[in-house]
Amino acid sequence: MNVNDGTPASTAAEENSSQQPFETEAAEAAPADGTTPVPATVGGADPGTTPAAGASAGASSSSEAPAPAEETAAVSDDPAPTASSAATDGDDADSGETDEERLRRLEEEGDIAADYLEELLDITDLDGDMDIDVDGDRASVEIRGADRLARLNRPKGELLDALQELARLAVQTRTGQRSRLMLDIGGFRAEHKNSLEELAATAIAEAKESGGPVPMRAMNPFERKVVHDVAKREGLRSESDGDGKNRHVVIYPAS
Helix, strand or coil, X not given: CCEEECCCECCCCCCCCCCCCCCCCCCCCCCCCCCCCCCCCCCCCCCCCCHHHHHHHCCCCCCCCCCCHHHHHHHHHXXXXXXXXXXXXXXXXXXXXXXXHHHHHHHHHHHHHHHHHHHHHHHCCCCCEEEEEEECCEEEEEEECXXXXXXXXXXXXXXXXXXXXXHHHXXXXXXXXXXXXXXXXXXHHHHHHHHHHHHHHHHHHHHHHHCCCEEEXXXXXXXXXXXXXXXHHCCCEEEEECCHHHCXXXXXCCC
């Protein structure tokens, strides 16, 4: 199994990532397809240890079980929009880090997550190569060549969200910091992002034509972040509205 470092990207993705999420827009990249979140602990594996140790420990209960992906993500990835600017689900506040420090931290997150996922694939007798990258303000890991794993992930990405949450928890255990790492399997999340951008473009065109706000369907944090980014590029204002599973993006025409 090979681990290949990618070239750091200069702009933010979308997610987490927010994402959207087995959204820790940190554990909120929530489910890539807006589905019911998957609990962070899968098959008794403890992300605080290697997958092998977690597997041997069995499905033991814990008095402080990790929160589900959607709930964890909501803490860090879905800040309430302000009146002065468009809501950007998943944007981090200024941490005071230099660009070099931030890059080094995100590269470390990617390495930790890739090591954890590589061992997990070995345990389950699945093959795949890890591509590690830095995409804007988050680490990014993609599992390539894992055809069996990609088939299990279809059609709604529940497996992807669960693995992403475990990887984020593994990073948090090692670093002590909440992670917004984005995981993809065989390009699933990238394809979903493209479809979201098309959906956002349709809503933006409607807002421009009607001159009024256009509410979109309920979305998870990763999906909302993608829509906010598209609206911002087009010079329109967007805000997140609603609570829980009903939270959605409203696009407003340019004032």
